[in-house]
Amino acid sequence: xxxxxxxxxxxxxxxxxxxxxxxxxxxxxxxxxxxxxxxxxxxxxxxxxxxxxxxxxxxxxxxxxxxxxxxxxxxxxxxxxxxxxxxxxxxxxxxxxxxxxxxxxxxxxxxxxxxxxxxxxxxxxxxxxxxxxxxxxxxxxxxxxxxxxxxxxxxxxxxxxxxxxxxxxxxxxxxxxxxxxxxxxxxxxxxxxxxxxxxxxxxxxxxxxxxxxxxxxxxxxxxxxxxxxxxxxxxxxxxxxxxxxxxxxxxxxxxxxxxxxxxxxxxxxxxxxxxxxxxxxxxxxxxxxxxxxxxxxxxxxxxxxxxxxxxxxxxxxxxxxxxxxxxxxxxxxxxxxxxxxxxxxxxxxxxxxxxxxxxxxxxxxxxxxxxxxxxxxxxxxxxxxxxxxxxxxxxxxxxxxxxxxxxxxxxxxxxxxxxxxxxxxxxxxxxxxxxxxxxxxxxxxxxxxxxxxxxxxxxxxxxxxxxxxxxxxxxxxxxxx
Numbered sequence: 475x476x477x478x479x480x481x482x483x484x485x486x487x488x489x490x491x492x493x494x495x496x497x498x499x500x501x502x503x504x505x506x507x508x509x510x511x512x513x514x515x516x517x518x519x520x521x522x523x524x525x526x527x528x529x530x531x532x533x534x535x536x537x538x539x540x541x542x543x544x545x546x547x548x549x550x551x552x553x554x555x556x557x558x559x560x561x562x563x564x565x566x567x568x569x570x571x572x573x574x575x576x577x578x579x580x581x582x583x584x585x586x587x588x589x590x591x592x593x594x595x596x597x598x599x600x601x602x603x604x605x606x607x608x609x610x611x612x613x614x615x616x617x618x619x620x621x622x623x624x625x626x627x628x629x630x631x632x633x634x635x636x637x638x639x640x641x642x643x644x645x646x647x648x649x650x651x652x653x654x655x656x657x658x659x660x661x662x663x664x665x666x667x668x669x670x671x672x673x674x675x676x677x678x679x680x681x682x683x684x685x686x687x688x689x690x691x692x693x694x695x696x697x698x699x700x701x702x703x704x705x706x707x708x709x710x711x712x713x714x715x716x717x718x719x720x721x722x723x724x725x726x727x728x729x730x731x732x733x734x735x736x737x738x739x740x741x742x743x744x745x746x747x748x749x750x751x752x753x754x755x756x757x758x759x760x761x762x763x764x765x766x767x768x769x770x771x772x773x774x775x776x777x778x779x780x781x782x783x784x785x786x787x788x789x790x791x792x793x794x795x796x797x798x799x800x801x802x803x804x805x806x807x808x809x810x811x812x813x814x815x816x817x818x819x820x821x822x823x824x825x826x827x828x829x830x831x832x833x834x835x836x837x838x839x840x841x842x843x844x845x846x847x848x849x850x851x852x853x854x855x856x857x858x859x860x861x862x863x864x865x866x867x868x869x870x871x872x873x874x875x876x877x878x879x880x881x882x883x884x885x886x887x888x889x890x891x892x893x894x895x896x897x898x899x900x901x902x903x904x905x906x907x908x909x910x911x912x913x914x915x916x917x918x919x920x921x922x923x924x925x926x927x928x929x930x931x932x933x934x935x936x937x938x939x940x941x942x943x944x945x946x947x948x949x950x951x952x953x954x955x
Contacts, residue, residue: 499530501821506814510534510802512843513810516705517545517693518802519726522818523733525795531726537803538694539705550680550692550723551801554783557681557722560732561651562600562750562766563741564667570746573658576600576765583654586622588629596654598637599647600765601754607631609715610645617684617713621653624715641761648719655718663718671732671741678728683712683721692723695785698806705804720782726799733790733797751778772816772828773875779815787811794823808838829867829875830931836868841937849940853922853950860908861952863895865924865933867903876926879905883922883949885914890925890932897924914954921949 506520517535521528533545568574574583576597581587591606598604607628609615615624628646635642652663659666664681672679682689685708696705712720724732735741742750751764762769767778770789779789784805790797800814813835820827840847854863863881867873881895882888889895897905914920921943924933935942935950943951 495529498821502530502818503532505817505821506532506534509810509814509839512839513804513806514698514842515802515804515806515810516696517549517804518800519545519549519551520801520814520818521726521730521799522822523730523737523797523799524822526734526738528730528734531730533726537691539696539707540694545693547727548678548691548725550678550689550725551786551803552682552685552692552695552721552723552783553729553786553788553801554720556780556782556786556788557718557720558648558766558782559780559788560667560671560722561648561655561663561718563671563736564655564663565596565600565651566742566746566750566765567670568655568658569749570742574654576749580650580654583657584650587625590633591629594637596651597754597765599650601638601756601763602641602643602647603638603754603756604644604647605633605635605637605639605642606644606646606650607634608642608644608646609649615713615715617711619713619715621649621715624649636757639757640759641756641763645716645719649715652715652718671735672728675725675728675731678725680723681717681721682723683714683716685710689723691725693801693803695783696804698804700807705806726801729788729799729801733788733799737790737795737797770828772819772831773825775826777819777826781809781811784809785811787815789815789819791819791826794826796822806842810835810839813838824872824874827875829871829873830926830933832871833867833926834931834934837934837936847938849938851941852936852939853924853941854952856911856954857908859911861911861914861954863897863907863909863922863924865897865905867905869903871903873899873903878927880925880928881907881922882925882932883952884920885922885952890928911954914952916954918953919943920952921945921947922952923949 510518516539517537519533522530535545537543537545537549578596580594580596581592594604609624609628655663655666668676695708699706751767753762753764768780770777775793777789777791781787785803786801788799798815798818800811813831816828816831854861865879879897880890882890886892886895897907900906925931926933941951943949
């Protein structure tokens with residue numbers, strides 16, 4: 475596959491193993507500016523905490539497209555579902571104080587729940603394994619609907635699956651978490667969180683799930699309309715019911731200080747954190763998710779975090795005593811927050827760089843940077859009596875953490891662990907595999923993709939690939955004439 479022209483843009487300074495903080499900061503700043511340019515992001519704030527100290531804190535662009543006010547330390551970004559991390563910490567503080575157990579039934583704290591909600595436990599809310607109907611799917615709530623009115627409306631919907639069966643992301647879980655916190659503490663959710671997690675920065679934090687509410691210094695969110703070829707400001711209005719799920723707006727300094735307190739165990743004891751980060755044991759899938767936290771493994775290093783609204787991300791690397799915060803206000807077509815966290819982590823420590831995420835970043839950014847590339851056949855070529863599958867990893871990068879690249883498709887039941895389709899490393903970071911043409915039926919179209927490091931990384935195909943199978947998954951297509 476052709477070497478991406480974006481490699482130089484993203485990676486020319488990113489993996490040199492910098493030893494000086496100033497050089498690392500310069501590399502991170504250069505990278506962020508390029509991400510914003512390529513993805514046309516109006517405004518952004520990025521911060522890093524290392525060993526309980528802020529080592530990077532920068533602001534870029536403008537708060538809103540309607541004016542030229544620059545993003546600065548007073549700008550409050552709504553972090554959407556990253557709010558859930560704050561709610562998780564608040565709930566586990568009550569667990570730590572012996573006022574609550576994650577094994578408790580929700581009905582112990584909330585009266586008059588529907589009959590088929592009675593056996594749902596607190597841990598099912600945190601792990602998104604409750605099976606409850608999702609209030610985000612219901613469009614007829616009044617803005618000022620009470621919590622009980624929301625539950626009454628949801629009770630008319632069916633439970634989707636047995637509690638604990640599998641993961642399904644669900645906003646209703648956090649409405650119930652709010653109600654549990656308020657029942658135990660006798661305070662509103664907002665009061666409890668502000669008193670316990672933001673006592674010194676209350677003027678830098680607020681809860682509002684109303685996107686059009688006039689809030690001083692609050693940064694707007696914009697989604698790109700490809701038909702009109704322009705950004706449109708989000709105008710969704712939710713009520714107090716959504717505050718614990720997606721309502722937090724916060725400045726970067728306040729978020730950084732929150733992270734420092736969290737790392738210093740000011741909010742929770744280390745053993746409570748371990749309980750919170752322990753992977754939930756789902757009955758019918760192997761999804762790895764903690765009690766309210768995403769779990770990410772990169773080169774044997776584990777991190778925890780979450781994202782929100784496709785415009786924010788928080789990741790903490792406990793072994794490195796480091797955390798990264800990314801907040802921005804424009805989503806042009808593909809959210810970049812996870813790629814940014816991965817890339818920045820890799821600048822700081824190459825062992826934190828996920829090679830799959832890095833390859834994905836380049837592939838996904840290509841159409842924004844170079845929308846007029848010609849369509850070409852990718853992924854394989856025919857040589858005499860063989861089909862040669864080929865994958866090109868960015869040439870300027872180390873393949874140290876690329877453990878394997880495999881081919882998976884309709885010809886091997888999409889099995890990424892099929893050893894007979896494991897590719898062989900070649901020069902210039904390319905991987906190839908030769909397979910006899912006789913293994914493929916003439917005239918039949920086969921869908922396939924490349925998979926990095928076993929099942930963890932199904933690689934996106936380049937946007938200018940001519941040979942696609944036409945399915946929603948947008949796979950490579952192979953056909954022997």
